[in-house]
Amino acid sequence: xxxxxxxxxxxxxxxxxxxxxxxxxxxxxxxxxxxxxxxxxxxxxxxxxxxxxxxxxxxxxxxxxxxxxxxxxxxxxxxxxxxxxxxxxxxxxxxxxxxxxxxxxxxxxxxxxxxxxxxxxxxxxxxxxxxxxxxxxxxxxxxxxxxxxxxxxxxxxxxxxxxxxxxxxxxxxxxxxxxxxxxxxxxxxxxxxxxxxxxxxxxxxxxxxxxxxxxxxxxxxxxxxxxxxxxxxxxxxxxxxxxxxxxxxxxxxxxxxxxxxxxxxxxxxxxxxxxxxxxxxxxxxxxxxxxxxxxxxxxxxxxxxxxxxxxxxxxxxxxxxxxxxxxxxxxxxxxxxxxxxxxxxxxxxxxxxxxxxxxxxxxxxxxxxx
Amino acid sequence: xxxxxxxxxxxxxxxxxxxxxxxxxxxxxxxxxxxxxxxxxxxxxxxxxxxxxxxxxxxxxxxxxxxxxxxxxxxxxxxxxxxxxxxxxxxxxxxxxxxxxxxxxxxxxxxxxxxxxxxxxxxxxxxxxxxxxxxxxxxxxxxxxxxxxxxxxxxxxxxxxxxxxxxxxxxxxxxxxxxxxxxxxxxxxxxxxxxxxxxxxxxxxxxxxxxxxxxxxxxxxxxxxxxxxxxxxxxxxxxxxxxxxxxxxxxxxxxxxxxxxxxxxxxxxxxxxxxxxxxxxxxxxxxxxxxxxxxxxxxxxxxxxxxxxxxxxxxxxxxxxxxxxxxxxxxxxxxxxxxxxxxxxxxxxxxxxxxxxxxxxxxxxxxxxx
Numbered sequence: 224x225x226x227x228x229x230x231x232x233x234x235x236x237x238x239x240x241x242x243x244x245x246x247x248x249x250x251x252x253x254x255x256x257x258x259x260x261x262x263x264x265x266x267x268x269x270x271x272x273x274x275x276x277x278x279x280x281x282x283x284x285x286x287x288x289x290x291x292x293x294x295x296x297x298x299x300x301x302x303x304x305x306x307x308x309x310x311x312x313x314x315x316x317x318x319x320x321x322x323x324x325x326x327x328x329x330x331x332x333x334x335x336x337x338x339x340x341x342x343x344x345x346x347x348x349x350x351x352x353x354x355x356x357x358x359x360x361x362x363x364x365x366x367x368x369x370x371x372x373x374x375x376x377x378x379x380x381x382x383x384x385x386x387x388x389x390x391x392x393x394x395x396x397x398x399x400x401x402x403x404x405x406x407x408x409x410x411x412x413x414x415x416x417x418x419x420x421x422x423x424x425x426x427x428x429x430x431x432x433x434x435x436x437x438x439x440x441x442x443x444x445x446x447x448x449x450x451x452x453x454x455x456x457x458x459x460x461x462x463x464x465x466x467x468x469x470x471x472x473x474x475x476x477x478x479x480x481x482x483x484x485x486x487x488x489x490x491x492x493x494x495x496x497x498x499x500x501x502x503x504x505x506x507x508x509x510x511x512x513x514x515x516x517x518x519x520x521x522x523x524x525x526x527x528x529x530x531x532x533x534x535x536x537x538x539x540x541x542x543x544x545x546x547x548x549x550x551x552x553x554x555x556x557x558x559x560x561x562x563x564x565x566x567x568x569x570x571x572x573x574x575x576x577x578x579x580x581x582x583x584x585x586x587x588x589x590x591x592x593x
Numbered sequence: 594x595x596x597x598x599x600x601x602x603x604x605x606x607x608x609x610x611x612x613x614x615x616x617x618x619x620x621x622x623x624x625x626x627x628x629x630x631x632x633x634x635x636x637x638x639x640x641x642x643x644x645x646x647x648x649x650x651x652x653x654x655x656x657x658x659x660x661x662x663x664x665x666x667x668x669x670x671x672x673x674x675x676x677x678x679x680x681x682x683x684x685x686x687x688x689x690x691x692x693x694x695x696x697x698x699x700x701x702x703x704x705x706x707x708x709x710x711x712x713x714x715x716x717x718x719x720x721x722x723x724x725x726x727x728x729x730x731x732x733x734x735x736x737x738x739x740x741x742x743x744x745x746x747x748x749x750x751x752x753x754x755x756x757x758x759x760x761x762x763x764x765x766x767x768x769x770x771x772x773x774x775x776x777x778x779x780x781x782x783x784x785x786x787x788x789x790x791x792x793x794x795x796x797x798x799x800x801x802x803x804x805x806x807x808x809x810x811x812x813x814x815x816x817x818x819x820x821x822x823x824x825x826x827x828x829x830x831x832x833x834x835x836x837x838x839x840x841x842x843x844x845x846x847x848x849x850x851x852x853x854x855x856x857x858x859x860x861x862x863x864x865x866x867x868x869x870x871x872x873x874x875x876x877x878x879x880x881x882x883x884x885x886x887x888x889x890x891x892x893x894x895x896x897x898x899x900x901x902x903x904x905x906x907x908x909x910x911x912x913x914x915x916x917x918x919x920x921x922x923x924x925x926x927x928x929x930x931x932x933x934x935x936x937x938x939x940x941x942x943x944x945x946x947x948x949x950x951x952x953x954x955x956x957x958x959x960x961x962x963x
Contacts, residue, residue, distance in 0.1 A: 253917045423898065423915075425795060425819040431898075431916045439917065447922035449795040449898055450821050451853025455928035458855070458885055483821025485828070489859040515828055528793065528801075528819055531901045533913030543903030543911050545793075546801045547623045547809065552817035558825035 224394040224401075224408070225440050226256065232398050233281050234288065234354060241347065242295060244288045248275045249395060253436035254534050261285075264293050264308045271322070272315040274427065278396020279470050279506050280357040283321030286312055287353035290329035291346040299339050305330075317519045318479055318557045320471035324505045325353050354398045360503035360571035361400035368406020368466065368501060368569045369413060375463050376415045383416040383444070385463045387453050390422070390481035391429035392468020392501065393437040402468040402501035404437065406569065411443045419445040420456060424481060426527040426554060450483050454490040465491050465498045466569075469506055474589065476562030476577030477514025482555050488564040497566040500577070504570055507582070509589050514559040525552035594764040594771075594778070595810050596626065602768050603651050604658065604724060611717065612665060614658045618645045619765060623806035624904050631655075634663050634678045641692070642685040644797065648766020649840050649876050650727040653691030656682055657723035660699035661716040669709050675700075687889045688849055688927045690841035694875045695723055724768045730873035730941035731770035738776020738836065738871060738939045739783060745833050746785045753814070754780070755833045757790040757823050760851035761799035762838020762871065763807040772838040772871035774807065776939065781813045789815040790826060794851060796897040796924060820853050824860040835861050835868045836939075842870065842877055844959065846932030846947030847884025852925050858934040867936040870947070874940055877952075879959050884929040895922035 224231065237243035237260070248259040250273070259275060261267050267289035270276050276285045293308035294301075309326045316322055332349045336342030375384045390396075392403035400408060410417050419438055424430035431447055438445040448456070456462050465487055471479040478484070478500050491498040511517045529552055532542045546552075565577035575585045583590040594601065607613040607630070618629040620643070629645060631637050637659035640646050646655045663678035664671075679696045686692055702719045706712030745754045760766075762773035770778060780787050789808055794800035801817055808815040818826070826832050835857055841849040848854070848870050861868040881887040899922055902912045916922075935947035945955045953960040 423795070425793070425821060428915055431920075435916045435920050439920070445921075447895070447898060447916060447920050449852065449924075450819070451795060451851075451856065451928075452923075452925055454855040454859070455852060455890070455925050458928070481821070482819065482825060485824040486821065486856040486860055489824070489863055490856055493859055520825070525817070528817060531903060531913065531915065533901060533915045535911060535913055541905060541911055541913050543901065543905055543913055545798055545901065545903045546805045546817055550801075550805050550809070550817050551815075553822075554819070555822055555825050558821075558828070 279321045280397030282319045283325040284354040286325040287350035291350040294346040318521045358399040361405045363571040365405030365409035369409040372410040383418040387420040387462045387465045390424045391433040403466040457494040473511045473514045475579045478560040479518045485558040485560045488560040492564045501569040521556040523554045528552040649691045650767030652689045653695040654724040656695040657720035661720040664716040688891045728769040731775045733941040735775030735779035739779040742780040753786040753788040757832045757835045759792040760794045761803040773836040827864040843881045843884045845949045848930040849888045855928040855930045858930040871939040891926040893924045898922040
């Protein structure tokens with residue numbers, strides 16, 4: 224998508240040196256646009272764990288390139304190094320399904336390599352494929368979601384469709400387009416009027432820092448709100464639909480997403496507002512049946528709650544402490560929205576009810592594995 | 594309640610000069626404890642509007658003293674000045690019921706005065722009565738709420754009772770004890786083990802800044818969480834009850850409280866966790882039947898969302914901008930939780946179902962007015 228009218232992806236091999244992988248270091252957005260070079264497996268682990276990159280698809284794509292980096296760094300018969308690197312990567316973010324998916328796909332492909340150079344070529348190609356597929360899947364999610372938005376727009380006789388989203392499931396969370404934002408961008412580019420309510424998304428403020436920035440760069444009308452506000456807006460007819468992303472969705476339709484998503488799903492349900500979850504198939508978990516009981520929920524540092532970073536009057540980035548220094552806080556990264564609250568999933572193959580039978584009908588190749 | 598082991602109230606006449614009303618300027622908490630002197634009606638209006646003082650009971654008590662100040666400042670036959678002052682006060686915070694309640698009570702009492710000095714004496718006494726009653730009503734709310742907590746504690750065989758609260762309905766929101774916190778303090782002082790989940794409460798962060806500070810000063814175990822977290826905790830059995838305050842509750846049981854309360858009520862209902870609202874009778878609205886349609890919801894400056902204030906590493910208070918400068922945000926201060934989601938109200942007279950008939954049975958003098 225666009226940054227100052229130039230097209231960018233969130234991750235790419237440096238055109239001048241493909242051993243060097245370039246990312247946008249998202250910790251500094253929206254105030255600084257900084258490209259970071261990743262050259263070692265540890266660079267990649269830090270970038271994922273400390274959220275230089277974040278978001279379902281981008282974590283997967285970054286893990287793909289990290290595995291290429293592991294192959295590059297490994298000695299001739301270095302399977303131990305590659306396996307150890309994959310283990311290290313898997314521990315960086317426990318909830319994200321795309322991470323395991325990308326690492327496992329790379330391990331399967333790398334195993335086919337006949338020698339070191341072959342494995343390097345294969346892992347590079349696989350990393351590029353993962354990134355390209357991610358972008359293409361998001362583009363298709365946009366096409367399918369566009370039809371839903373068009374339907375609401377028709378009912379509203381062309382008045383702006385008010386869409387609420389939580390966290391950032393935008394292009395910054397993927398390689399391009401985003402999941403939740405793909406239908407929004409598709410509608411905006413098709414001339415369908417939309418307006419986005421952006422949940423600021425505490426504690427990391429992905430909505431305030433990333434989603435508003437993305438939407439502004441693409442000229443999509445939007446308004447920032449606190450995470451507390453959505454229920455009130457829904458009670459008063461100011462939200463037509465909710466679209467969120469997901470970090471892991473079970474094949475039974477339970478949706479793990481940024482903490483607070485469940486509260487918005489409850490409010491949408493209480494006010495009869497459709498609640499959609501957009502995801503590429505790489506985010507499905509085909510093993511777990513009960514999302515609330517079984518999806519591991521990442522617990523991050525309480526410092527992410529107690530400290531907030533922003534720009535001072537002197538245009539300097541500063542981090543400030545909100546409660547007193549010794550205040551204990553706990554920071555769960557995600558919650559799970561039960562399938563019963565989800566109107567439908569928007570995937571690259573189309574729109575599907577959040578229900579085991581329907582999901583397996585859309586992905587019959589997974590059905591045969593079960 | 595205690596500040597560094599000394600007893601404080603949130604508002605009082607200066608013992609050396611009762612024309613001077615002293616408040617704790619809550620904008621600077623928890624990092625600075627600053628007493629502010631209020632001497633003119635405009636001082637009072639600014640203090641209420643700009644949230645030097647905030648919270649249902651304290652807004653009422655401050656309005657009580659503001660009317661005394663209006664009488665003091667008025668010329669001999671200055672009813673116009675007093676009426677104009679009351680109008681100015683009523684516009685500072687539209688949702689808060691206690692504000693109108695205190696102003697109207699003062700106007701009724703002041704009208705009984707026979708001369709200027711008489712009116713000064715009456716309005717001073719009435720302001721003190723409002724403050725004393727507020728403290729006494731909160732103390733009684735604590736007694737009634739304590740029985741509920743004791744019941745849960747018994748079921749848990751003395752394990753800590755986990756109580757979630759939103760915003761600050763603590764002693765800082767009243768004159769003393771608080772509404773939602775009164776049962777918590779009563780339990781803690783009675784030796785019943787409690788642990789409080791404190792919603793940070795964006796945008797003004799009353800939970801992070803005020804509730805954590807209050808609880809720490811009284812040594813009550815607590816943990817700070819983002820507003821997004823409560824649903825997840827409830828899904829996993831980590832919350833035994835919710836207690837919140839309210840800025841206005843209809844006699845039909847609809848509860849206006851800090852924005853986001855409705856989302857917690859939905860989650861409590863979905864997880865079969867009791868959801869209590871604590872209030873003195875001064876917070877009841879005896880006119881309005883439909884809270885969602887009829888209670889006016891204050892809209893405040895979007896700057897409260899875009900900017901966050903805290904302490905820098907150099908121990909300096911600094912305000913930082915989170916999104917980019919031109920980001921539009923809207924800031925609704927309150928939402929309304931429908932009575933159907935409220936387990937019961939805890940008032941100074943006892944615990945009552947959030948229902949017209951039951952509430953009017955508890956306040957029969959209001960029934961006769963209807």
